[in-house]
Amino acid sequence: MGRTVFRNANLLDGDKPSRPDTTIVVEGDRVTEVTAGNAAPRAGDTVVDLHGMTLMPGMVSGHYHAAYSMGGENKIGMSAPASQTALYALANTQKALRAGYTSLVGAGTFYDVDGRLAEAIDSGMVTGPRLIPSSRALSPKVTEDEPAEGVPWLKCWGPDDFRDAAIREIERGARIVKLFAAQGHAMRSCREMTFEELKAASDAAHERGARTRAHVCGAAQVMKCIEAGVDIIDHADWMTDEVIDALIANNRFVLPSMYTPWLSKDDRTLDGAEYYDEEDFEYMRKKVPEANARGVKFVPGDDFGFFDMAPHGDYSKELVCYVEQVGISPLDAIRWATKFGGEMTGIPDLGTIEPGKLADMVIVDGDPSVDIRVLLDPARIVTVIKGGEVVSGQLPVPQRAMAAE
Numbered sequence: 354m355g356r357t358v359f360r361n362a363n364l365l366d367g368d369k370p371s372r373p374d375t376t377i378v379v380e381g382d383r384v385t386e387v388t389a390g391n392a393a394p395r396a397g398d399t400v401v402d403l404h405g406m407t408l409m410p411g412m413v414s415g416h417y418h419a420a421y422s423m424g425g426e427n428k429i430g431m432s433a434p435a436s437q438t439a440l441y442a443l444a445n446t447q448k449a450l451r452a453g454y455t456s457l458v459g460a461g462t463f464y465d466v467d468g469r470l471a472e473a474i475d476s477g478m479v480t481g482p483r484l485i486p487s488s489r490a491l492s493p494k495v496t497e498d499e500p501a502e503g504v505p506w507l508k509c510w511g512p513d514d515f516r517d518a519a520i521r522e523i524e525r526g527a528r529i530v531k532l533f534a535a536q537g538h539a540m541r542s543c544r545e546m547t548f549e550e551l552k553a554a555s556d557a558a559h560e561r562g563a564r565t566r567a568h569v570c571g572a573a574q575v576m577k578c579i580e581a582g583v584d585i586i587d588h589a590d591w592m593t594d595e596v597i598d599a600l601i602a603n604n605r606f607v608l609p610s611m612y613t614p615w616l617s618k619d620d621r622t623l624d625g626a627e628y629y630d631e632e633d634f635e636y637m638r639k640k641v642p643e644a645n646a647r648g649v650k651f652v653p654g655d656d657f658g659f660f661d662m663a664p665h666g667d668y669s670k671e672l673v674c675y676v677e678q679v680g681i682s683p684l685d686a687i688r689w690a691t692k693f694g695g696e697m698t699g700i701p702d703l704g705t706i707e708p709g710k711l712a713d714m715v716i717v718d719g720d721p722s723v724d725i726r727v728l729l730d731p732a733r734i735v736t737v738i739k740g741g742e743v744v745s746g747q748l749p750v751p752q753r754a755m756a757a758e
């Protein structure tokens with residue numbers, strides 16, 4: 354199998370500060386060598402001179418709604434037919450790929466779109482990022498006689514019902530079961546799920562090698578989710594020091610999703626802004642940097658596609674928000690989107706550029722650890738590589754190494 358040698362790279366490996374003049378070798382779907390300076394290529398190598406451009410890991414959006422296409426220029430309703438929803442979902446994930454996102458973790462789908470789309474991508478039938486498929490959101494009924502269907506999510510009552518629904522969704526292709534565990538963070542009314550309901554859904558998922566994630570705010574309810582075994586904590590607005598301790602002790606990933614709350618705070622006339630409370634954002638603006646400094650594993654991802662204010666494609670604006678509005682360093686924001694995001698997918702060897710890791714990489718014209726805004730410019734996302742293959746853009750003028758070189 355031929356080797357591709359990237360020379361003169363500014364390596365941003367997903368963890369450490371950038372290293373100029375680095376050589377990275379890719380063989381098949383893996384990174385096999387990372388060396389300081391310009392290592393001599395072997396005969397037959399494909400040599401790509403990056404002329405100082407940045408090579409960074411493919412990014413991960415950890416809260417992704419492939420099936421949500423209710424915002425932006427081309428939109429469809431929440432109850433659009435499954436076929437149309439699926440086609441839009443494919444287009445959304447391809448937008449993510451072009452923006453440098455090579456992995457997406459589902460946070461709630463419509464129908465069984467995530468599972469089927471992930472199958473189509475994994476089989477190579479369509480080009481797209483790695484997609485960890487989500488279930489429809491399981492939402493707690495307020496009264497037992499409420500209908501279960503009729504909204505894009507699935508309504509459940511009691512532990513047995515949550516367990517059965519989780520199993521059905523996993524059978525329909527979900528690898529992550531999404532739970533609406535509490536109101537807050539744009540969710541205006543939601544009965545709090547009980548500990549028994551959270552545990553029943555999580556146990557059912559774990560018994561089948563799947564995971565759960567919960568939309569949850571408020572310290573007590575976040576603690577309940579952690580204890581019940583919920584794997585991924587979405588939002589965690591109003592996290593306290595006790596919550597931070599528990600998140601670290603239990604190695605939970607947290608998606609603060611502060612981009613839509615920030616937009617809403619800044620302009621109350623935006624579509625959807627009325628669902629967000631300014632105080633929630635201001636609280637998190639203080640707490641998230643503290644939690645980050647203490648070692649909580651944050652991952653980016655927000656409700657892109659749900660509102661006009663956050664159309665699909667705008668994903669890196671969330672990173673800019675963390676840097677410019679929340680005070681997270683660009684390097685930390687990149688670590689959230691790469692190293693931590695890679696870990697959160699559950700796919701081994703993803704998220705950093707090191708020997709042995711999967712070659713999911715982005716060539717960026719500019720250094721995002723110096724100026725995070727370079728990630729917003731499509732012209733600067735030069736090439737996107739997934740598992741060693743170019744999936745968007747082109748390699749900058751590759752050459753063939755001669756035996757004499």
Ligand SMILES: [Zn+2]
Nearest residue numbers: 416460655656
């Ligand atoms: Zn969401």
